[in-house]
Amino acid sequence: MDPALGVLWRTQHALSPLVMCLPEDLWEKRSSNTIYFKRSPLPEDWTQLRRYSRRIQRITHPKMFTLPRLEEEILRAVLTPDVFGSLFPSLHTLDFTILSIASPVIGLLKSVLSPRITDLSFALPQNVDADTIRGLFEAILRMARSLEILRISSFGFSSFEMNLAGQDFPYLHDLSLSHNILLSSQSLLHLAGLRYLRKLNFRLPNNFDGALLRSAPRAFSALQHVKINTNALPQCTAFFSSIVSAHLESVSFFYDTQTPSTDLTAFLHQVHLTCTRTPTFHTLALQHNIQLSFHK
Known part of the structure; x- marks a missing residue:
């Protein structure tokens, strides 16, 4: 393992630099400073990405607002359990607010929980239904049993x-x-x-x-x-x-x-x-x- 690459990728404040390591025919950045897929990713596309993603140990603040955002389709693809688990075998610290604070995406957090996660932060969005949050809490208790740090903030009042x-x-x-x-x-x-x-x-x-x-x-x-x-x-x-x-x-x-x-x-x-x-x-x-x- 290249030590310099390990240091470079160990802590990330956004996922867009990683996504931009995918094949160039897969994605594009539009004028809204948002990255979109041009086609559906293939298994070999994710394999190419693992050279870098397997070195990531922390996804955390400070959030890099100047970097491109990821369109929801890309987030959903990355947060697929099989994809996320294979991409980030070393991840132990996850601040989900770096990835998204949107109501449609927060439920995907439970798909990427694992005993490897020891530090977890996320925010409850506005207008999120109680069943989604109840399912998320139950998943955390069941799947993230090694947690040492848990921080939950909120943008709503329910x-x-x-x-x-x-x-x-x-x-x-x-x-x-x-x-x-x-x-x-x-x-x-x-x-x-x-x-x-x-x-x-x-x-x-x-x-x-x-x-x-x-x-x-x-x-x-x-x-x-x-x-x-x-x-x-x-x-x-x-x-x-x-x-x-x-x-x-x-x-x-x-x-x-x-x-x-x-x-x-x-x-x-x-x-x-x-x-x-x-x-x-x-x-x-x-x-x-x-x-x-x-x-x-």
């Missing part, structure tokens, strides 16, 4: 539920979920027991009960950084008090509703307890999400 249990994500150490991805009580208990989870960013459900996590042995024993959105400050306090990690460094809490001074006093008391027992703790952020309403 809520989706993710259910975690059993042996889901045993190696996870960084989880970031958009505000509209809801975790059940069972899922929270599952996260609390993950032995490697160090970074956590998500929204607590409105019906969160702190007693749930107090019943969990060694809840969040490895957490270092926490960012939580929730409805009310007492929920922040309850979650904060459940963390037993001796390595906690920073917490950020964002809550929606106005709170009386007694709730703030209880929260600050928990801050004092955490500072006393956790010498690594150094950063605290607390913010009320001001919600404005106008009436005629």
Whole structure:
């Protein structure tokens, strides 16, 4: 293997440079700076591409907006399970937003998941149906069991539920979920027991009960950084008090509703307890999400 080629192709911020390595009679770039197929690709076309694609380990940000875009037909061809698996045998980091954020394409992500993927990021598009997202979540849990990092953002406002249990994500150490991805009580208990989870960013459900996590042995024993959105400050306090990690460094809490001074006093008391027992703790952020309403 040519070491220079390995370095050149190891990390990619777009797929268009790779597609432009296909035979010239297969594709064309039009005035819209978009690449289209001129004919259907043959198996030998993909074989020619593997010289480069097999070296790619990461498809990730920063996204290269100046490079040509790929027309949806090309994306669908590349994201065919057999094609994708043979093209990218070394891929372990995939930010799907590099490839697409479009509703018609997001469902194809589940076709390219594999145990080789350890770092996965994607965004939920606007106007995507619940069945598509439910199927995607189920596929991630079933097919990407080696995930260490999972980040899900969103361009929409519809809520989706993710259910975690059993042996889901045993190696996870960084989880970031958009505000509209809801975790059940069972899922929270599952996260609390993950032995490697160090970074956590998500929204607590409105019906969160702190007693749930107090019943969990060694809840969040490895957490270092926490960012939580929730409805009310007492929920922040309850979650904060459940963390037993001796390595906690920073917490950020964002809550929606106005709170009386007694709730703030209880929260600050928990801050004092955490500072006393956790010498690594150094950063605290607390913010009320001001919600404005106008009436005629």
